[in-house]
Amino acid sequence: MLSDNLEKIERFASKIWRQQNKADPISQLSFNEYDYLKVIQAAKDPIRLTDLSDKMEVTKPSATNMVKRLERKGLAMRLNCPEDARSKRVVLTEKARLGLEDESSVYKAMAEKLEGNLSSQQVEQLNILLNLALK
Incomplete structure (x- = not known):
């Protein structure tokens, strides 16, 4: 069954993570924290908090709280927005990068x-199927 194989893939991935990244600070993050970092990383420019909350499909206060948590861990920082003094933009730190x-x-x-x-x-067939399934 597909659901069984997806569970096996998750366990497979977890095993590889444990083997490869025992001391990596990124591997110690919750899924939610990691997801925020990936969204910030994917942004071409420093991302506005409003845009981050939209992409994460959370409220702006939730996004702000998560960014504060990531700041405390030394993984993200907020910058003043040059276009709007009321707005903040978020970037990854070197540690996160x-x-x-x-x-x-x-x-x-x-x-x-x-x-x-x-x-x-x-392998080629798997790539084709994954690309179709993950659109």
Whole structure:
């Protein structure tokens, strides 16, 4: 069943995370904290708190509280918005940027393990199916 395989993928990913990133501060985050960092990272420019709350589908006070938590952990910082003095923009700190770069090694290890069990044609098919399913 698909639900069983999705659960197996999650356990597989968790195992790889534990093996690869024992001392990584990013791996110690809650899913919600990590999700915020990924949204901030995906923004081309420092993201306005309002836009961050929209993308996260939460209230602005919830986004503000999370950004404060990430600031306390040294992973994000708020900057004054040059266009609107009432607004704040959020950026990742160097600590967060480096941690998120290191995480790519986890996904690379996962991909290598999966590719080791599949033919190149099966890997291509898996990529096609995942792209379709994750649109």
